[in-house]
Amino acid sequence: MNQTRFAFSFLYIALGIAIIVRLLRFGLHRELFGGVVLGLVLIAFGGYRLAFYVRARRMRVES
Amino acid sequence: MSLEARVVEKRKPQLRRAVKPWGSFAWGYSDVGADIFVGLGLVLGAAAGASNIAFLFAGLVYVCIGLAYTELAATYPVAGGGQYFVLRGLGDIFGFIAGWAVLLDFTIDITLFAWSCVDYLSQLVPQLLTVPHPVTHFVVVLLLICGLCLLNVIGIRESTAFNGIVSGLDVVSETAILFFGFFFAFNPQLLIHTMQTSWPTTFQLMNGVSLAIISFVGLESISQAAQETQRPASIIPRTSISLILTILIFALSYSNLALGMQPWSGHGAPPAPMMHGHNVPLWAYLGNGENNGKAVAVLASYVPFYGALAALYVPLLGSILLLISSNSGVFGSSRIAYAMSTTQLLPSFFQRVHGRFRTPAASIIAFTLVAIVELIFAALPSLNTHAAMIYRKFFHGEDGITFLGDLYAFGAATSYSFVFIALIALRLYDPLSPRKFKIPFNIPMQIRGERVEFPIVGVIGFIGIGSILVFTMITHEIGRFAGPAWLICGLIGYLIYRYRKGLPIWRSQRHNWRVAQVDILRASGELELMDEYTNNLRESERRREEARQR
Numbered sequence: 001m002n003q004t005r006f007a008f009s010f011l012y013i014a015l016g017i018a019i020i021v022r023l024l025r026f027g028l029h030r031e032l033f034g035g036v037v038l039g040l041v042l043i044a045f046g047g048y049r050l051a052f053y054v055r056a057r058r059m060r061v062e063s
Numbered sequence: 064m065s066l067e068a069r070v071v072e073k074r075k076p077q078l079r080r081a082v083k084p085w086g087s088f089a090w091g092y093s094d095v096g097a098d099i100f101v102g103l104g105l106v107l108g109a110a111a112g113a114s115n116i117a118f119l120f121a122g123l124v125y126v127c128i129g130l131a132y133t134e135l136a137a138t139y140p141v142a143g144g145g146q147y148f149v150l151r152g153l154g155d156i157f158g159f160i161a162g163w164a165v166l167l168d169f170t171i172d173i174t175l176f177a178w179s180c181v182d183y184l185s186q187l188v189p190q191l192l193t194v195p196h197p198v199t200h201f202v203v204v205l206l207l208i209c210g211l212c213l214l215n216v217i218g219i220r221e222s223t224a225f226n227g228i229v230s231g232l233d234v235v236s237e238t239a240i241l242f243f244g245f246f247f248a249f250n251p252q253l254l255i256h257t258m259q260t261s262w263p264t265t266f267q268l269m270n271g272v273s274l275a276i277i278s279f280v281g282l283e284s285i286s287q288a289a290q291e292t293q294r295p296a297s298i299i300p301r302t303s304i305s306l307i308l309t310i311l312i313f314a315l316s317y318s319n320l321a322l323g324m325q326p327w328s329g330h331g332a333p334p335a336p337m338m339h340g341h342n343v344p345l346w347a348y349l350g351n352g353e354n355n356g357k358a359v360a361v362l363a364s365y366v367p368f369y370g371a372l373a374a375l376y377v378p379l380l381g382s383i384l385l386l387i388s389s390n391s392g393v394f395g396s397s398r399i400a401y402a403m404s405t406t407q408l409l410p411s412f413f414q415r416v417h418g419r420f421r422t423p424a425a426s427i428i429a430f431t432l433v434a435i436v437e438l439i440f441a442a443l444p445s446l447n448t449h450a451a452m453i454y455r456k457f458f459h460g461e462d463g464i465t466f467l468g469d470l471y472a473f474g475a476a477t478s479y480s481f482v483f484i485a486l487i488a489l490r491l492y493d494p495l496s497p498r499k500f501k502i503p504f505n506i507p508m509q510i511r512g513e514r515v516e517f518p519i520v521g522v523i524g525f526i527g528i529g530s531i532l533v534f535t536m537i538t539h540e541i542g543r544f545a546g547p548a549w550l551i552c553g554l555i556g557y558l559i560y561r562y563r564k565g566l567p568i569w570r571s572q573r574h575n576w577r578v579a580q581v582d583i584l585r586a587s588g589e590l591e592l593m594d595e596y597t598n599n600l601r602e603s604e605r606r607r608e609e610a611r612q613r
Contacts, residue, residue, distance in 0.1 A: 034115035
């Protein structure tokens with residue numbers, strides 16, 4: 001189960017980066033602001049889950 | 064008698080703490096996750112080309128609400144949620160108003176989600192469609208509501224494991240829709256074009272924002288389940304933050320996809336979106352009266368390749384999630400009324416427990432009846448032409464689901480406004496309770512010799528949700544009348560009840576919150592926090608004693 005969640009975290013980060021890159025390729029338009037925020041939230045969520053996973057793993061190894 | 068002795072004396076049977084991190088997430092997700100299934104179509108219909116902005120604004124307010132709930136639920140892990148926080152922070156009368164607004168939301172929750180559940184099923188069973196078959200639609204929704212009422216009286220309830228499976232499937236499904244949609248159909252140029260050509264008026268945008276908040280209602284569930292969660296002060300912040308971000312991602316994704324997605328048109332694709340014989344943009348098709356109740360299922364069917372599969376299961380998955388959410392309305396309203404009754408905010412009638420099934424049957428039946436009345440008001444325009452004319456004349460012809468959405472937004476905005484004030488009040492008046500999660504960005508200050516932290520996010524959130532409440536009052540004809548009428552009727556009933564019982568009418572009863580807090584932390588298994596709290600109390604008393612001697 002943890003592996004699946006780990007994979008999902010990576011997927012969210014990759015998706016966030018892909019969305020931002022795709023939007024910014026069209027230049028800076030204020031209409032794309034919402035999409036860029038979505039990309040950032042995806043990266044933040046993936047990063048949050050990943051950090052949690054790494055911390056939990058480190059604690060397991062230490063104990 | 065010492066503090067600890069009084070706490071031991073007050074011990075009562077407790078709820079079993081069996082909810083783990085995923086269970087806590089699933090409890091919240093099965094409630095909040097269903098909201099986007101209802102909210103997307105309504106917001107697209109109202110805010111058109113600015114729907115993503117409406118979701119973004121409401122989403123930012125929701126992040127503030129989520130953080131406030133996370134802090135409060137981790138600090139005071141008891142069932143009762145927003146109503147308990149407001150009671151504790153602002154006193155009895157405000158606790159009643161917040162609880163009464165939450166009760167409005169829960170009763171709307173029952174009707175709105177049962178209604179939407181049938182809408183989603185109609186994607187697979189066309190006989191359930193509202194437009195050609197309004198009577199069948201009404202009868203099926205009514206039967207669902209009565210069935211849920213019966214199940215709750217008997218005591219059967221969806222288990223945490225079932226919630227977990229449905230939530231897990233839905234997260235995977237929505238991620239797949241998001242992935243295929245953004246990679247194969249999303250066109251930023253189309254998004255720019257839609258936003259430039261279909262930008263709404265200010266009035267429409269305000270309407271859209273007020274409806275967008277309904278996509279984020281339901282964080283109460285995590286707080287409601289706090290009393291059954293293992294180590295709630297540690298688990299709730301984790302699950303709440305994941306839930307906040309997950310819901311925000313799905314809301315922003317769907318709204319951006321709807322505005323900038325090129326509908327799938329290859330082999331196996333559904334017919335192109337059409338209205339009155341003309342091709343229309345996808346967002347307009349999703350936001351019209353026929354599709355706004357099942358917008359996510361329709362959108363999913365237009366996602367390239369994956370849409371063929373999604374068209375088969377998304378309506379079913381959506382309807383199950385919506386039914387769970389509707390059930391949480393029946394369960395939540397009865398339990399909140401029960402909790403309010405035990406703190407003498409509501410008459411003891413709501414504490415009546417069924418002799419055989421040991422469930423709060425009186426509360427369940429009372430609030431199900433309220434939900435049925437709301438259903439009748441929502442369904443009237445589709446059932447009766449005279450009623451439709453009256454609605455057209457006085458309420459801008461709002462349809463059933465919009466009527467329910469209006470009241471849902473009103474109830475949520477009202478109760479959340481009070482929760483923000485309670486957050487600020489509790490930070491100032493109860494600085495000694497240990498906060499395992501604290502909202503960032505605070506101003507440190509001293510009040511009555513104690514160091515407190517004033518939450519800036521609380522103020523920002525209050526302004527945000529306050530503005531959504533104002534938007535709701537400005538843009539919703541029915542919400543403007545029915546929402547405040549619900550609060551005023553409840554308040555009159557509360558004042559009469561308190562007067563008859565000889566209880567303080569405007570002031571609060573005496574509560575010993577310190578004993579209550581020790582009891583809460585002990586019961587939740589947060590013994591380190593309990594020790595920290597008792598140490599904080601001792602330290603505080605020592606400091607005061609020193610100050611008096613000086």
